[in-house]
Amino acid sequence: MNPDALQQLLNAIATGEISPDTALETLKHLNFEPVADFAKVDHHRHLRTGFPEVIWGPGKTPEQIIQIMTTMARHSPVVMATRIEPAIAEQLEAEISSLIYYPTARICVLQTGELPSQGTGVVSILTAGTADLPVAEEAAITAQFCGFQTQRLWDVGVAGIHRLLSHRDLLSKADVIIVVAGMEGALPSVVAGMVDCPVIGVPTSVGYGTSFGGVAPLLTMLNSCATGIGVVNIDNGFGAAILAGQIIRTARRISSR
DSSP states (O other): OHHHHHHHHHHHHHEEESOOOHHHHHHHHSEEETTTTEEEEOOHHHHSSSOOEEEEOOOHHHHHHHHHHHHHHHHOOOOEEESSHHHHHHHHHHHHHTOOEEETTTEEEEEOOOOOOOOSEEEEEEEGGGGGGHHHHHHHHHHTTOOEEEEEEOOGGGOOOOHHTTHHHHHTTTEEEEEOOOOOOHHHHHHTOOSSOOEEEOOOOOOSSGGGGGGGHHHHHHHOOSEEEOOOOOOHHHHHHHHHHHHHHHHHHTOOO
């Protein structure tokens, strides 16, 4: 349950629009709600962390994802499911008519209300190459549906550094930058040496044999001599977007004191 919905419920009780018994039925699953015998939906997560629970698609059947999404949609204006392959998305769309699928990001979104507004602050997402787009789009779509403004800058890797340098103005205005890179993973270090905002490095599993499925760029980012870099796990565009959002929200909270 998001804070606005909870406030509306409490107001409705106070004004007598709904009875305490009806409110009890709504609130009894405030912490979590069982879905059949295979899931427990965490409705309280938005109240604790500022972001609702998101469904991890792999390992779940289409039927399970459908039941979880419809359960969550009764309490949240936006429900997301990540890492959904096209064949699975087709089955979900056949059962949930208002579902939107973003194939590059492999994200399904069920939106039943207005997006939450996170105010000012822009999450900028960069990729080293075109092959990094699936992870970058996962970050971009996640940030977008969490209510943040986003801007994209694709294919500006170090093999053609002039492509990055031609966008100095965009980089200088960024609030938080997510840098998605495979191969040797050098791009976050270069970007962090040019900007005065936090940089989140996302290593991808793109690369030749000795990239070890993304371990090589992961180690490069962790060993960066540039300061101000945080690194998430391999291919974790979703985690990078949530971290970027928390940075922006924390900065805004501090500035309002």
